[in-house]
Amino acid sequence: MHAIHDARRTAASLPWDALADEIEALLRAGAARVPPRIVMPTGDGSVLFVMPATDGTVAMTKLISFTAANAGAGRPTIQGEVSVFDVASGERRLILDGPTVTARRTAAVSALAARHLAACPQGPALIVGAGVQGRAHLQACAATLGVRRFVIASRSAASAQALVQHAHSLGLQAESVADAHAALARCPLVVTCTPANAVVLRGPVRADAFVAAVGAFTPQMRELDAGLCRHFAEHGRIVVDTRDAEHEAGDLLQAGIAVAPLPSLQDVLRGPQPPRGGPVLFKSCGWAGWDLAAARLALRQGA
Incomplete structure (x- = not known):
């Protein structure tokens, strides 16, 4: 079983002070493995990003699209999701709203x-x-x-x-x-x-x-x-x-x-x-x- 968080629930799970502290803890520990992200142009200034990372316990991949033309069309420029896995079992634990994670982090x-x-x-x-x-x-x-x-x-x-x-x-x-x-x-x-x-x-x-x-x-x-x-x-x-x-x-x-x-x-x-x-x-x-x-x-x- 895995939970799916919409934008509102994703934001609620990432309070500002705690998120800044978590990022600092990750950097100080130096245990994260982060390969280069895949940046694939999809035409007309649009790009697809694939961004995986793990700390040996949790693994995740963010898959998002960036569509610059949406800025003037009433649609979000960034769309997608973050899939979160448990490393030991390989089980998917969580799906987060990609634009919300991107904005808050x-x-x-x-x-x-x-x-x-x-x-x-x-x-x-x-x-x-x-x-x-x-x-x-x-x-x-x-x-x-x-x-x-x-x-x-x-x-x-x-x-x-x-x-x-x-x-x-x-x-x-x-x-x-x-x-x-x-x-x-x-x-x-x-x-x-x-x-x-x-x-x-x-x-x-x-x-x-x-x-x-x-x-x-x-x-x-x-x-x-x-x-x-x-x-x-x-x-x-x-x-x-x-x-x-x-x-x-x-x-x-x-x-x-x-x-x-x-x-x-x-x-x-x-x-x-x-x-x-x-x-x-x-x-x-x-x-x-x-x-x-x-x-x-x-x-x-x-x-």
């Missing part, structure tokens, strides 16, 4: 990185992009970092206002701005989570800024201006989510920045902490290990 990773890297993790926070990831990051920053004030920027004024209203429903302060750059001077915490088909942030950023760049996950995609990326490299620090970013971090690759020497989030958690100073860029591309952490937590929550 991505935002939880950003919040985890901010815990350890941000000079001012309590914000105020600027969120550039008011879609699914914008909403997830707003919730994660509020629940995990204690952020109470948000500034929302989006190409769609209606989407920005909808996210502002969602923030108000959670008892948070929020406002929308037409120009993201206008808020950089007052927001030390920044998240970019757009479709990454155009540069949305050029800077300048504050000396104590922490920017989580989430939207770009292929060499062709980018959200950050090349000059801004180089500013982080020269005057602050760049951390990538995993070593896979070496061939996926379009923001950095298009800026001519060598990704291989950069520390990963696991390096940050398992190594000595360098003194803080200058702005920090956290470049996130995604990794099946985050989905594995979500699967482990969801199994325990349902036990």
Whole structure:
């Protein structure tokens, strides 16, 4: 027997603080085995992703489609599921909603990185992009970092206002701005989570800024201006989510920045902490290990 969780139940099984803690525990243990994900273009900018991972006890595979054209058609851009197995018996234990897992684990990773890297993790926070990831990051920053004030920027004024209203429903302060750059001077915490088909942030950023760049996950995609990326490299620090970013971090690759020497989030958690100073860029591309952490937590929550 296995349980099937819809989007609502999947979200309920992945509370923000517990999910960030689970991801940190997985990285510190270093026992996850995560082969390179299969990325198969299916035409017209659409992609099918197959992402397996195991820790020797739990195994899971996320199978999702990414259809960029759906953004303007009223359909979700990410669809699919996460199948979770018990390694010892081979039994399928759980099926989770793929888009919900993707949204929550991505935002939880950003919040985890901010815990350890941000000079001012309590914000105020600027969120550039008011879609699914914008909403997830707003919730994660509020629940995990204690952020109470948000500034929302989006190409769609209606989407920005909808996210502002969602923030108000959670008892948070929020406002929308037409120009993201206008808020950089007052927001030390920044998240970019757009479709990454155009540069949305050029800077300048504050000396104590922490920017989580989430939207770009292929060499062709980018959200950050090349000059801004180089500013982080020269005057602050760049951390990538995993070593896979070496061939996926379009923001950095298009800026001519060598990704291989950069520390990963696991390096940050398992190594000595360098003194803080200058702005920090956290470049996130995604990794099946985050989905594995979500699967482990969801199994325990349902036990």
